Amino acid sequence: MWNFARIAASSLRGTRRLSTAIPGPCIVHKRGADILHDPWFNKDTGFPLTERDRLGLRGLLPPRVISFEQQYERFMQSYRSLEKNTRNEPESISSLSKWRILNRLHDRNETLYYRVLIDNIKDFAPIIYTPTVGLVCQNYSGLFRRPRGMYFSAKDKGEMMSMIYNWPAQQVDMIVLTDGSRILGLGDLGVQGIGIPIGKLDMYVAAAGINPQRILPVMLDVGTNNQKLLEDRLYLGLRQPRLEGEEYLEIVDEFMEAVYTRWPKAIVQFEDFQFKWAFETLQRYRTRFCMFNDDIQGTAGVALAGLLGTVRAQGRPLTDFVKQKIVVVGAGSAGLGVLKQAVQAVSRMAGNSEAAANSQFYLLDKDGLVTKARKNLDPAAAPFAKDPGEIDGLAEGANLLEVVKKVRPHVLLGLSGVGSIFNEEVLKAMRESDSPKPAIFAMSNPTNNAECTAADAFKHAGENIVFASGSPFTNVDLGNGKVGHVNQANNMYLFPGIGLGTLLSGAHFITDGMLQAAAECLASYMTDEEVQNGILYPSINSIRHITAEVGAAVLQAAVAEELAEGHGDIGPRELMHMSKEEKVQYVRRNMWYPIYSPLVHEK
Ligand SMILES: NC(=O)c1ccc[n+]([C@@H]2O[C@H](COP(=O)([O-])OP(=O)(O)OC[C@H]3O[C@@H](n4cnc5c(N)ncnc54)[C@H](O)[C@@H]3O)[C@@H](O)[C@H]2O)c1
Ligand SMILES: O=C(O)C[C@H](O)C(=O)O
Ligand SMILES: [Mg+2]
Numbered sequence: 078m079w080n081f082a083r084i085a086a087s088s089l090r091g092t093r094r095l096s097t098a099i100p101g102p103c104i105v106h107k108r109g110a111d112i113l114h115d116p117w118f119n120k121d122t123g124f125p126l127t128e129r130d131r132l133g134l135r136g137l138l139p140p141r142v143i144s145f146e147q148q149y150e151r152f153m154q155s156y157r158s159l160e161k162n163t164r165n166e167p168e169s170i171s172s173l174s175k176w177r178i179l180n181r182l183h184d185r186n187e188t189l190y191y192r193v194l195i196d197n198i199k200d201f202a203p204i205i206y207t208p209t210v211g212l213v214c215q216n217y218s219g220l221f222r223r224p225r226g227m228y229f230s231a232k233d234k235g236e237m238m239s240m241i242y243n244w245p246a247q248q249v250d251m252i253v254l255t256d257g258s259r260i261l262g263l264g265d266l267g268v269q270g271i272g273i274p275i276g277k278l279d280m281y282v283a284a285a286g287i288n289p290q291r292i293l294p295v296m297l298d299v300g301t302n303n304q305k306l307l308e309d310r311l312y313l314g315l316r317q318p319r320l321e322g323e324e325y326l327e328i329v330d331e332f333m334e335a336v337y338t339r340w341p342k343a344i345v346q347f348e349d350f351q352f353k354w355a356f357e358t359l360q361r362y363r364t365r366f367c368m369f370n371d372d373i374q375g376t377a378g379v380a381l382a383g384l385l386g387t388v389r390a391q392g393r394p395l396t397d398f399v400k401q402k403i404v405v406v407g408a409g410s411a412g413l414g415v416l417k418q419a420v421q422a423v424s425r426m427a428g429n430s431e432a433a434a435n436s437q438f439y440l441l442d443k444d445g446l447v448t449k450a451r452k453n454l455d456p457a458a459a460p461f462a463k464d465p466g467e468i469d470g471l472a473e474g475a476n477l478l479e480v481v482k483k484v485r486p487h488v489l490l491g492l493s494g495v496g497s498i499f500n501e502e503v504l505k506a507m508r509e510s511d512s513p514k515p516a517i518f519a520m521s522n523p524t525n526n527a528e529c530t531a532a533d534a535f536k537h538a539g540e541n542i543v544f545a546s547g548s549p550f551t552n553v554d555l556g557n558g559k560v561g562h563v564n565q566a567n568n569m570y571l572f573p574g575i576g577l578g579t580l581l582s583g584a585h586f587i588t589d590g591m592l593q594a595a596a597e598c599l600a601s602y603m604t605d606e607e608v609q610n611g612i613l614y615p616s617i618n619s620i621r622h623i624t625a626e627v628g629a630a631v632l633q634a635a636v637a638e639e640l641a642e643g644h645g646d647i648g649p650r651e652l653m654h655m656s657k658e659e660k661v662q663y664v665r666r667n668m669w670y671p672i673y674s675p676l677v678h679e680k
Contacts, residue, residue, distance in 0.1 A: 103674040109133040112676070116187045117290050120673050123148055123189075132678055145673055148189055152182060153197075172209040173216070179204055184223050187289050192671040194283050199617050202280070206569065208523030208548045210276040211261045217269035218311045225275055226294030228268065229332050230315050231324075237335040249340045250291040251576050253277045253371075254332070256299055258319065258351035259410075262494030262526030265351070267301030268314025273349050277371070277572070284620040285573035285628065286668025287580075293343075299328055329358060333366055342583070344576050346371050355410040356457060369575060369587045373414035375568035378575075378596030379614075380415040380490065380518065381422055383545055383566050385600045386613035387488055387516040390543050399427045401437060402511065404486040406477060406528065407493035408442035408458045411520070415492065416440065416461055418596065421589075435460055439484055443493075445474035478503050487512035491528030494521045499529035504537035513541065514611075520547040520566050535561040543611045562611040570614055571595050574627025581628065581667055582635035582652065583642035594634035598627045621668065629660040 105118050112118050112132055120128075122143040129135045143151070159178055163171035179201065182190045194201050203209060213220060227244060229237055257270025274294030281287040300317040301307060307316055320328060336343055345368040347358055359370045369375070388398050403419070405412050416438055423434035440447045440461040447458050448465045450473040465473050471483050481489065481503055489507055491499060499519060507515050517538055519528035531550035534542060540555050545566035553561035575595050579587055602615055602623060615623050635641040636652050643649045647663070655663060 100672050100674040102677045104679050105132075105676045106679060108678055110137060113137060116183065116185055116190075118676055119186045120145075120188070121148065121186055123673060128676060132676060145189070145192075148186075149192060152189065152193055156193075169212055172204060173212060173220075175204045176209050176213055177220075180222075183225075188671045188673055191279075191282050191289060194279065195621070195671065198283055198620060202283075202569075202617055203549050205279045206276045207261060207567070208525075210272050211263055211523035214260050214266050214269045214272040215263060217266075217272055218309065218313045221313060226271060226296065228271070228296045228298060229328075230298040231300060231317070231320055231328055232315065234328060234331065237331045238338060241335040241339045244293060244339075246290055246293075248291055249293045249343050250580050251278065251281050251287050252293045252295055252336060252343055252345045253281075253348050254295045254297060254345055255347075255349045256297045256329075256351075256354070257301065257314075257349070258354070260349050261522040262496070263523070265301050265303045265306075265319075267303055267306050267312070268296055268298045269306070269312075270349060271296040277346065277348055280569050280620075281573050281576060282669070284569065284624045285577040286621065286624075286670060287573075287577065288669040295332075297328060297332055299325055325354070326357075326361070329354075333362060333368075337366055342367075342580075344368065344579055344587075346572060346576065348372065350410070352409045356413075364586060367579060367585050367587060369592070370410070370414075371568055371572045372410045374418075374587075374592050375572040375575065376411045376492070376520075377414040377418035378571045378592055378599060379566055379568050380492075380520065381418050381596045382570075382600035382602075383516075383518060383564065383613050384419060384488060384490075385422075386603065386608050387512075387514070387543050389605065389608045390516070390611060390613070391487075391512060391514045392609065396426055399423050399434070399437070401487040402439070402484055403437060403488040403490060404439045404441070404477075404480055404484060405461075406441045406489070406491045406498065407495075407521070408440050408447060408455070408461075409492065409494075411492040412440070412442075412490075413457050413461075415490070418593075420460075421593070432460065439463065439468075439480060439486070441477055441480060445476050446471060446480055448473040478506060481506040482509070485509050485511045486515070488516040488518065490516075490518040490520065492520050493528060494526050495528065496521070496526045497529060499534070501533070501537050504529060504534060507538040507542070514543055515539075515541075516543040516545070518545045518566055520545070522547040522567075524548040524550070531561065531563045543613065545613060549617075564611075564613045565617065566614065569617075569620070570599055570623060571627060573620070574598075574624045575631055577624065577664060577667075578628035578631025579635065581644045581647075581664060582632045582640065583644045583649070584635040584638075584640040585642070586640065588634070588638060588640065590638050591631045591634040591640075594630040595627050598630035599623065602626065625661055625664045625668070628664040629657065632660050632664065633657065 163174050253274035255270045255273050257267045258265050260266040260270040278292040278294050282289045298314045299320040300315050302319050306312045347370040362368050420431050420434045424431045438461055447462045449462045450465045468483050517534045527546050531553050534544045535553045545564035547567050549565050550563045552563050555561050641649050641652045
């Protein structure tokens with residue numbers, strides 16, 4: 078049952094907290110300069126004098142002790158002056174400078190880094206996440222200064238079980254893993270794709286409050302097919318073509334076994350794997366390990382929430398979802414993941430079989446409209462293939478403009494990775510949509526790969542559209558005081574809650590029911606008034622709030638499916654007896670928040 082009564086906004090919503098609560102102590106096994114060089118524990122000039130004595134730091138720092146608040150302000154001042162000084166530089170130069178200053182802080186003092194990130198998430202997410210993270214990956218070998226995360230390569234075959242013990246943390250909760258083969262819409266970036274797990278895990282800390290000492294970004298370097306990188310002298314990855322077939326799977330298998338041997342309770346998020354491995358690895362591991370594929374499953378929930386929002390935005394009951402005509406451009410991991418989840422929602426609503434629920438969806442890939450006449454039709458796309466001629470005059474491979482003109486869809490949704498594919502003609506054709514409020518979702522990342530810009534969408538498709546993009550755009554000034562609202566339809570609204578809810582439930586697998594609960598929670602988060610104003614997703618400033626709700630929904634689903642085994646001191650029986658609100662509180666209580674803890678040395 079879809080419930081649209083939104084839980085009242087809590088104090089977490091968009092507020093800035095410089096808490097004065099005294100945190101519990103943190104045990105550290107090192108002393109002196111080693112602590113100053115460890116970003117997990119380092120407080121720089123913030124070490125109090127007593128701690129300097131206890132930890133052998135006296136004389137290693139200038140004498141003045143600077144408070145956390147002063148350190149925070151000092152960093153923000155440097156950031157603001159850098160922002161001012163690079164204002165007239167090309168976008169790529171100014172955003173890379175911002176990434177560098179944030180990355181340097183990340184490398185020296187994680188507590189301060191995550192505090193500035195949480196408090197300024199709207200400004201900093203576009204730097205540490207999409208779009209700038211894409212640019213960082215493209216330039217990674219040149220930008221490299223210090224390693225972050227772990228690197229397992231094809232040359233490490235047979236060694237991974239011991240290598241995993243090189244990671245310094247005793248416990249790891251959340252791993253984001255990539256093989257670098259499809260980084261955003263930028264293609265195969267080989268080892269340089271490590272920027273994506275790092276950025277995703279920064280969002281885990283900021284949004285879900287996963288303790289940064291318990292996260293692990295991982296690159297599985299099985300080679301690259303990117304010729305430019307193979308020829309680049311400074312390329313830091315294996316200079317060999319990608320492993321294929323069984324050889325490839327043996328590497329991923331070995332890594333998964335190693336992870337679960339050392340950390341049986343860790344959750345692994347697969348990220349930015351090329352199509353051919355994304356579905357296959359999901360099928361291979363989802364019932365053996367606690368894992369999910371964010372591009373397939375996280376994206377599907379976020380898109381479904383947006384699609385249901387567009388029905389509400391038209392002032393229609395949700396059950397009208399079954400009548401919406403939806404054109405999906407891009408038949409890859411993300412596009413097919415969205416269609417699969419949307420079809421499940423339709424068949425639940427209409428009580429149909431999934432096969433019967435497919436008729437309202439139209440799928441296009443690089444060769445145009447996908448029909449049953451397609452040669453070598455991919456089995457994953459087959460359920461969505463039309464009969465050629467099913468829609469008057471639309472043949473196999475019909476192009477996007479023809480499809481939009483003939484179908485007059487309610488929603489045009491892009492997950493193709495092809496920038497500007499929703500061109501002026503296509504957008505103008507959306508004016509003839511059968512919906513009074515057509516929706517345009519340009520979900521590909523980073524910004525240059527978005528199917529259209531927000532400004533073009535409102536200009537060509539009309540001011541009454543609902544618009545969402547995967548990377549952020551600013552709202553569009555429509556004149557006369559009117560604003561075209563830009564939504565960010567990005568899986569960041571779900572993956573942190575999926576990870577946190579699963580972790581706190583202690584479930585060993587992530588089921589469809591848990592993912593569906595996450596999507597339903599996001600879909601019901603906005604009020605009718607917000608949705609009717611074209612606002613389908615919460616502001617990123619509320620990301621901790623929405624993540625707590627999503628986490629609790631995932632936890633609830635795990636309990637309902639009798640998969641919850643508990644976490645820490647909280648056992649399955651306690652979870653079972655918690656009310657919904659208690660679950661939300663439980664999730665919130667377990668979110669790490671950056672404040673300096675007293676450090677206690679232990680040998
Ligand atoms: N907003 C989000 O949360 C989110 C989540 C996941 C993926 N994405 C974005 O979606 C894009 C695709 O990701 P993916 O994992 O599905 O990639 P993929 O490589 O698996 O699939 C890409 C698909 O696009 C199709 N395509 C290519 N050129 C096309 C064209 N000219 N016309 C129509 N279709 C075309 C391909 O045939 C393929 O089916 C990427 O840019 C990624 O950044 C966004
Ligand atoms: O990384 C993102 O911003 C979303 C998504 O996972 C993508 O691959 O584009
Ligand atoms: Mg991704």
